[in-house]
Amino acid sequence: MDKDLKILAIESSCDETSAAVVVDGRIVLSNIISSQIDIHKKFGGVVPEVASRKHIEVISVVVEQALEEAQITLKDIDAIGVTYGPGLVGALLVGLQYAKALSYALNKPLIGVNHIEGHISANFIQYKDLKPPFVCLVVSGGHTYLVYMKDYGKFEVLGQTRDDAAGEAYDKIARAIGLGYPGGPKVDKIAREGNPDAIKFPRANFHDNKTLDFSFSGLKSSVLNYLNQKSMKEEDINKADVAASFQKAVVSFLVDNSLRACKLKNVNKIAVAGGVASNTCLRETFKSQGSKNKVDVLFPEPILCTDNAAMIGSAAYFEYMRGNTSSLNLNAIPNLKLGER
Ligand code: KG4
Ligand code: ZN
Numbered sequence: 445m446d447k448d449l450k451i452l453a454i455e456s457s458c459d460e461t462s463a464a465v466v467v468d469g470r471i472v473l474s475n476i477i478s479s480q481i482d483i484h485k486k487f488g489g490v491v492p493e494v495a496s497r498k499h500i501e502v503i504s505v506v507v508e509q510a511l512e513e514a515q516i517t518l519k520d521i522d523a524i525g526v527t528y529g530p531g532l533v534g535a536l537l538v539g540l541q542y543a544k545a546l547s548y549a550l551n552k553p554l555i556g557v558n559h560i561e562g563h564i565s566a567n568f569i570q571y572k573d574l575k576p577p578f579v580c581l582v583v584s585g586g587h588t589y590l591v592y593m594k595d596y597g598k599f600e601v602l603g604q605t606r607d608d609a610a611g612e613a614y615d616k617i618a619r620a621i622g623l624g625y626p627g628g629p630k631v632d633k634i635a636r637e638g639n640p641d642a643i644k645f646p647r648a649n650f651h652d653n654k655t656l657d658f659s660f661s662g663l664k665s666s667v668l669n670y671l672n673q674k675s676m677k678e679e680d681i682n683k684a685d686v687a688a689s690f691q692k693a694v695v696s697f698l699v700d701n702s703l704r705a706c707k708l709k710n711v712n713k714i715a716v717a718g719g720v721a722s723n724t725c726l727r728e729t730f731k732s733q734g735s736k737n738k739v740d741v742l743f744p745e746p747i748l749c750t751d752n753a754a755m756i757g758s759a760a761y762f763e764y765m766r767g768n769t770s771s772l773n774l775n776a777i778p779n780l781k782l783g784e785r
Contacts, residue, residue: 449764450514452521452546453757454507456499456539457531457559458585459490460750463507465514465521466757469565469765470572473514475747475754478502481626488625489615496534503542510753518550523769525760528556529780530586536776544772555760556770559751560587560782561599563717565759566744566752574715574742579705581698582782583726584718585611585628588698589782590656590705593715596762599783602705603656606648610694611720613660617667617690621683631687632723638684640692643670647697656701656708663693695726699733706739715742722746 448467455462459480465473480498484490511517526543529536540556547554564580576596582589588610590603608616611628618627623634645666648659667690674681702714714734720726721743734741748755763769768785777784 449522449761450516450520451523451525451555451757451760451764452507452510452518453525453557453753453760454503454539454543455527455559455562455751455753455756456503456535457527457529458535458751459484459495460752461499461502461506461539462751462753463510464753464757465510465516466569466754466761469758469761470568472569472754472757473516474510475752476506476509476513477747477752478506485625488619490532492532492534495532496538499535499538503538507542518546521550521552523553523555523760523764525555525557525757527559527562527756528770528774529777530559531778533776533778536778540774540776544774548772553764553769554772554774555763555768556774557756557759557763558780558782558784559756560589562755562759564591564593564715565762566717566748566755567715567742568758568762569748569754570744571742577709577711578713578715579702579709579711580715580717581702582718583610583698583716583720585609585615587718588658590701591782592705592709597766597768601782602708603658603701605658605660607659607661608664610658610660610698611718613664613694614720616664617687620668620671621681621686623683628720628723631691632725634684635687635691635725638682638686638688640688642682642685643689645670645689645693647693656705658697658701660694663690691725695723695729698726699729702730703733703737703739706737712738713740713742717744717749719750721749
């Protein structure tokens with residue numbers, strides 16, 4: 445087996461154009477991320493058509509920079525990994541077409557990667573000795589999954605959101621209290637000055653108390669009702685208290701279900717992934733609850749939590765090791781599910 449397998453990875457599923465060079469799925473030689481946040485900020489969220497056009501504008505430069513920083517040329521690459529779903533179809537197609545063109549021109553294997561599996565794989569970069577099995581909590585702007593990773597490429601979904609994703613809830617609450625886009629990091633920051641016990645926002649109550657599913661839309665409505673009532677009574681709103689109380693409800697839900705998942709699967713390791721994994725309250729709560737329950741909680745560093753191509757290069761490596769490559773007919777799949785190919 446090739447001991448030094450270099451993968452050039454490309455990610456363009458949402459509003460970040462990213463390219464990376466990753467060796468053996470664990471060592472990052474470069475991870476260039478061109479963010480479109482400043483462009484979408486004025487619209488209050490990602491505008492798909494604008495995102496696709498921006499990806500087209502920058503993708504060549506981003507790939508060139510990734511190679512330059514890794515101090516290699518296209519000749520030195522062994523394979524090309526690319527996100528083909530889930531995500532915005534127009535955005536995905538830019539990265540995918542670019543990767544296919546490279547694969548064809550260089551005659552090197554193409555490896556299609558599921559974006560959610562990429563998020564999970566960020567943990568293999570952060571923790572060089574990490575191996576399945578473990579429980580994984582994926583919390584991003586589009587997804588909230590509790591997963592049991594039995595082996596490389598083998599995922600059992602234990603729970604998922606029935607409505608909004610955790611990051612989506614953060615973004616909506618941020619907008620409601622006037623913090624702007626992207627909301628997650630802003631809520632995280634302001635919540636540090638607030639009292640998490642100031643307002644009791646309820647957690648979703650399922651009839652089936654065994655489920656490990658999540659739901660955040662009721663919580664969101666309850667925050668919006670609170671804000672409306674305050675505004676009707678012409679009372680001041682303490683944004684920091686609202687943010688901290690909302691965050692407490694989200695974080696306790698995520699942490700409680702993750703620990704229950706560990707008990708269910710009899711494992712003592714949780715890997716957290718996705719943009720919301722960079723949240724400070726989530727990290728602190730997991731740390732303290734994890735040590736109380738004798739469960740190791742792993743977090744990639746923040747730059748590997750939000751969208752980046754290094755995580756895609758890692759997941760592509762493990763796919764390749766399992767003998768999975770893609771044909772040049774590979775198409776973008778906007779609603780690709782975890783574990784699906
Ligand atoms: O994984 P990601 O970069 O993109 C998706 O695949 O969706 O996640 C972006 C999401 C956004 O909803 C953003 O508000 C949230 O992650 N996020 C955070 C934090 N940083 C990013 N949410 C809470 N606290 C943070 N510090
Ligand atoms: Zn993502």
